[in-house]
Amino acid sequence: MEKITAETMRSYNRRQIFNHIYFNKRSSRQEIADTLHLSLTTVTQNLKMLEEENLIERSGYFQSTGGRKCVAYSCVSSIGAHITAHHLRLVAVDMYGNIFKRRRITENYCHSREYYQQFGAHIDTFIRSLNISPKRVLGVGIALTALLSKDRQHIAKSVLLGTTEAQLADFKEFLSYPCQLFHDSEAAADAELWFSPGITDALYLGLNHHLNGTLIMNRKIHAGKEYSGGLVEHITLYPGGRKCYCGKQGCFSAYCSGHLLVDDQTRDYEHFFQLLRSGSREESEKWQLFLEDLSVAIGSLSALLDCDIILGGTIGAYMIEDDRRRLQQLVRSDYHYAPSSDFICLGYKDVDICACGAAISYVDEFVKSL
Secondary structure: OOOOOHHHHHHHHHHHHHHHHHHHOOEEHHHHHHHHOOOHHHHHHHHHHHHHOOOEEEEEEEOOOOOOOEEEEEEOEEEEEEEOOOEEEEEEEEOOOOEEEEEEEEOOOOOOHHHHHHHHHHHHHHHHHOOOOHHHEEEEEEEEOOEEOOOOOEEEEOOOOOOOOOEHHHHHOOOOOOEEEEEHHHHHHHHHHHHOOOOOOEEEEEOOOOOEEEEEEOOEEOOOOOOOOOOHHHOEOOOOOOEOOOOOEOEHHHHOOHHHOOOOOOOOHHHHHHHHHOOOHHHHHHHHHHHHHHHHHHHHHHHHHOOEEEEEHHHHOOOOHHHHHHHHHHHHHHOOOOOOOOOEEEOOOOOOHHHHHHHHHHHHHHHHOO
């Protein structure tokens, strides 16, 4: 039998204390000691080390039942960024994947040293606004509207960003934190997996200003042979139809993207859905046509995949149960072999799900290492 050393026991106690705080979200020194059957001295020493390593923080007090208030301890956070052609969205998430601060910046993407320097400055300013030590940031996940190389070190293809030259190293030069790149739909699908442990096989549809998709198989992202699995937005929906930004005609994306609902400049989806829910005729007609086209695509995809279809992204965040039922009925009325069970699901409702998923990657990695 391997001999248990004092150092092994200290490491074990430290890990147990951190796990207790993480899985209980908040805890007091006395509660930790009682639950783990440790002395208050041992708990205090370990809490001090965990604080010094920026793995936990003091987060207020628990209500006292008499005597001194108990200090509450909780865990730390990571940063997510979503870069599109004209905007940058930043989020800070806690160790449970919840966004506790966000920022939207209007800025045109450009593959230039100046852009990456400005990006780094935005990250630094955002982190300072959180009033936390930079040491508490696990990393920065960067979601891009672009296909990446299989090693995720550079952009492989991107019509929307207009470059295949950008590399992870361009971002790293101006960041003081670990960072990694993600295809934005992959990041969003990762967030869905985090918040919905019941997902096994599904097609995630990111109903954003420009449609995207990701295939989930056995709770893993299906990257494909050339890291472009789930790229359903460029499947031909109507041959010879509208021109897509990719240059082809009739793509799924040309009929089921958010730019068909709102103005390209304002992108005010909240206003669109407010008008829709209040009965506006113009918005209602746009929405009906959008759902009809979406149902045609979903019918074909369902025939091929026979799995749940998750509706997420910016538009998905505003959809309600009635929209889901209407869409599912449209699919069934047009496609005789549509599943009889509820196969269309509403995804996690947050307009910043791409940035959130990019940030969660660091949280997930950290939790798995516990």
